[in-house]
Amino acid sequence: MKVLLAGASGALGRSATRQLTAAGHEVAGLGRGATNTLRADLLDADAVLRAVDGLAFDVVVHAATALKGETMARHQSMVPTNALRTRGTENLLDAARATGARRFVVESMMFGYGYGDHGTGLITEENTPFGPRGTNTWLERHVGAMRAKEQLAFTAEGLEAISLRFGFFYGAEVTDNDVVPLLRKRSLPVVADRGLAFSWVDIDDAARAVVLATEGGTPGQAYNIADRTPLSFGRHLQEVAAAFGAPKPLRVPLWLLRPAPLAHTAMTSQLRLDASKAERELGWSPTHDDSLAGVRALASAHRAAV
Structure with a gap:
């Protein structure tokens, strides 16, 4: 098939491009970056159509986002990604309609279920x-x-839409x-997990889900994509540090994250996804x-390559 991939220069997009190509599909990346096959700002409607x-x-x-490391810290940093998800x-x-596409696959994530503690x-x-819908203005945005993003896709006339809701x-x-360099500089602190856990997914596994969604799945459906063992943010980072020989992440009290309100909210949230569907x-x-086993395998492969 011929696949138009918005976000091809991002982490998920790069892996998805490799796997789609390996599966025999022809991929054209769309975005502002120089590595894209088609150059356009996704927020410029005329440029996209041209x-x-x-x-x-x-x-x-x-799969286009503007997510970077600091995006997890402050609400304002999410504004560009929010625009990509709407406009x-x-x-x-x-x-998609102009090019005769029949299927539309969207990247989403677990925080779409709402920030906060969803229990065990x-x-x-x-x-x-x-x-x-929430009462906090920023979180609602x-x-x-x-x-x-999902509703626009699911209600688009003439298109089969599928949404993939990813863990971390x-x-x-x-x-x-991204993570190991920050850990080596001890600039990625953690807080006491208080029993809270998130779902995780290897980026290559996530990309494989993108390939499968282009080829199959039920139109109009969303799918959770995560591994089988939720884990706290701190425990995951501790394993990364140990596996890659980096210093242990600093442990800080939760109140120190108040100047970074989005990070504070995320670290007091709990979302455990079931990907059986x-x-x-x-x-x-x-x-x-x-993700503990995944990180160990990643570190082992890294050492073997070196």
Whole structure:
């Protein structure tokens, strides 16, 4: 198939491009970066349509974000990604229709279920509403953008839409390039986990879910994509530090994160995803049951390569 991938230069996009190509598909990246096949700002509707003019695609994948390390800290840092999830989705849907695409795959994430402590039970696509409306203005903007991205795709006439709701990413594209350097500088602190846990997913496993969603799955459905063992943020980082020989992350009291309100909110949240629907319907499964095993395997491969 011919696949138009918005966000091809990002961590997920790079892995998805490799795996889609290996599966025999033809991929064109769309975005502002120089590595994209088609150059356009996703927020510029006219530029997007000009970029795809005269081209035909079978599937469009929306994996474009502006997420960086500091995005987890302050609400304002999420504004560009919120725009990509709303106006960017509208523009990309227009491009999908203009190019004759039949399927539209969107990247989403677990925080779309709402920030906060969801308890120790597993969140399925059916037992927990996605995109709940909140009273906190900033959190509503973030969650609302994820809600809008899915709704725009699911209600788009003439397109089969699938949403992938990912846990926290780790893996070669993330751990090696972003997390380990910060740990070596001791600039990535953790707080006491208080029994709270998140779901995690290896970036290459996440990309494999993108490939499977372009090829199958039920239109109009969302799928949780995460490994089988939720883990606290601190425990995950401790394992990364140990596996890669970095100093232990600094442990700080939660109140020190108040100047970084989004990080404070995230660190007091708990979201444990159940990905069994993706295993049944997409044929997807995680390479490792938990991120601890995944990080150890990643570090072992890194040492072997060196």
